[in-house]
Amino acid sequence: MNTETTEYDVVVLGGGPAGMMAAGRAASRGLRVLLIEKNVVLGKKLSITGGGRCNITNAEFDIRTLLKHYGKAEQFLYAPFAQCGVQETFNFFTERTLPLIIEEKKRAFPETQKATDVVRVMEHYVRSNGCVVRTGTAVRGFEMNGDSIIGVHTSAGVVNARAYVVASGGASHQETGSTGEGFTWLKKLGHTIHASNPNLVPLIVSEPWVKKLSGTVLPKVSISFKNEVRKIKKQGDVLITHFGLSGPVVLNSAYEVKEMLEDGMVQVSIDLFPKDDIGSLRAMFQKLIEDNPRKTLSNLLKSWFTKGVVEAILQSVPTDGRLTMSAMLTREMRYMLVDRMKNITLTVTGTKGLDWSVVSDGGVDLKDIDTRTMQSKIHPNLYVVGDVLHVNRPSGGYSLQLCWTTGFVAGNSVCV
Ligand SMILES: Cc1cc2nc3c(=O)[nH]c(=O)nc-3n(C[C@H](O)[C@H](O)[C@H](O)COP(=O)(O)OP(=O)(O)OC[C@H]3O[C@@H](n4cnc5c(N)ncnc54)[C@H](O)[C@@H]3O)c2cc1C
Structure with a gap:
């Protein structure tokens, strides 16, 4: 197996909304970032969200009211949402010429009503900030030196970096690539993982x-x-x-x-x-x-x-x-x-069941994650974002907002 000579600052595992936000943000800070995605395209699940229209967030700008929708994760999410919340999502997409419109129950969509436009904006954010994107490459797990993570095993060899962001998604709609592998890697690393259950099904x-x-x-x-x-x-x-x-x-x-x-x-x-x-x-x-x-x-x-x-x-x-x-x-x-x-x-x-569920419950117990940074409390060079986190939430744009928020926070905090 090859071991890559290029050293990256950050490797992001999974090219969904949370991974793209984390990778783009980290690269915009001047870090050398590699984004690995096993599908041949980025954002496969993102492209089918909201029936193809992408309910990108929920336009509840009052953080207290918004966070009531995240069940037991409410307290945990105050710190990340204070750094990047709903207003920041509106600003982010509007600045990138994709203004949002608000429909019933405060559900926000891109004005173009196309989820593929959201994928396009995110991919451009990643690439234009100089992030290296490797699609068609599957992550197999972590390379360890004792208790420390020193690399990731991929279908194309081992890649080393200073830090790693797990953004491999949950276990719903597995045809999109979200097969729950991240849970296996993180469990091996000592994290508490709640079993995946179909939700919003x-x-x-x-x-x-x-x-x-x-x-x-x-x-x-x-x-x-x-x-x-x-x-x-x-x-x-x-x-x-x-x-x-x-x-x-x-x-x-x-x-x-x-x-x-x-x-x-x-x-x-x-x-x-x-x-x-x-x-x-x-x-x-x-x-x-x-x-x-x-x-x-x-x-x-x-x-x-x-x-x-x-x-x-x-x-x-x-x-x-x-x-x-x-x-x-x-x-x-x-x-x-x-x-x-x-x-x-x-x-x-x-x-x-899981194949039909919009999101799956389960994932990494929030007690294992630092609320201000999305950093693992067990492995300091590991970050966890998006659907990999154990957060229960309803439909209405709350899932993607969780991805934008946690992805941004990890991308902003990694290698500080
Ligand atoms: C039909 C449907 C409609 C939805 N509609 C909405 C909506 O309108 N609004 C909303 O807020 N939420 C919606 N959701 C939920 C939302 O899509 C998810 O919460 C979101 O995609 C999670 O993003 P993520 O980046 O955490 O993970 P994902 O989007 O699952 O991305 C993870 C990525 O990691 C990759 N990956 C996994 N394992 C590996 C590996 N071993 N190696 C390399 N890459 C790997 C996967 O291929 C995938 O591309 C919908 C979900 C579904 C299924």
Whole structure:
């Protein structure tokens, strides 16, 4: 195996958003930086974020409010976010001619609505600062001299440096390159690693009828998940898929539902009219029928719902919506339809697992990391950033902001 003669100041392991930010920042400080990525391109996962639009951060500029979304990591993240927070993310991309726009729930996207533009900006940041980029090269682990890290083994030989930044990502969507290898290396180095678990992951249901309704969005509904010991209730948009449920509110509930599944199946109830009680909804429906006596039931319901939602309501009602005239509906049937609008029931049997999860939980215990620098407390020439850290967070741009912040802090602190 070759041992490279060139000495670098810093080797960054992994060319995702956190690695590119760390490498670019370190190189901008005049350090000799090598970025190693096993894919042939940088930022493969970054290029599919936000459905290809990249929810780049969350435009919550109040650090206290923002950090409440990071669960147990809240305290740990104060110091890094004070160095590089949401405002800095806005400034960074705007200065590089990629201004951001803010949508619902403060989710920020590049104005161009293209994740590939974010990859382009980051790659340019890395290369224009003189960082050497080596793609198509896999890291295999660290070279040690006693307890000290002196190099990294790669598919192209050993590389030596003064410091190393682990930015190899988590274990979700492994086809993008994030295969969780960093956890193995760091465990060997004495770090505490929490097991990877799918988080922000779609849910599988047992009812086969969902297949026919794949792609249907149930907007602004209330959804509750219940088993014998626990009940959680949330509001938001639900997406029906060919296997079950997805969409923001489902992904953000998945962590708790996963815990509930340990006690068996979980019952779901979806309320399409969370703001109306059953009495007022019955009255509204009665009025709709009186205004449209000659419409078929299907067409009547289409005055209120999209075609897919109409199907979802009708699938468990004992009448053919295409034939039944609305004026012919019995009181019992009207009440049953309204009940269905307030309570579409499903049974969750599992999650779609790591391959489908937006982020995976697990990673390096934050107790092992210096909050001001992202430096390992065990190995002073080692830094850890991005998804490799054990930080639980919801969807909405919080994951990428964690990458920009921790990547910047490591790039700013390394070899000081
Ligand atoms: C479908 C999807 C949509 C998402 N959308 C959003 C969103 O809109 N907003 C948001 O905030 N978050 C989103 N996320 C989460 C976000 O993408 C991740 O949090 C982020 O990519 C983590 O960045 P990272 O740099 O830590 O790791 P990664 O992006 O996983 O990058 C790690 C890199 O290291 C490389 N690597 C791994 N092992 C090795 C090795 N042995 N040798 C060399 N290289 C290696 C990998 O190939 C990879 O390129 C989404 C995730 C998914 C899967």
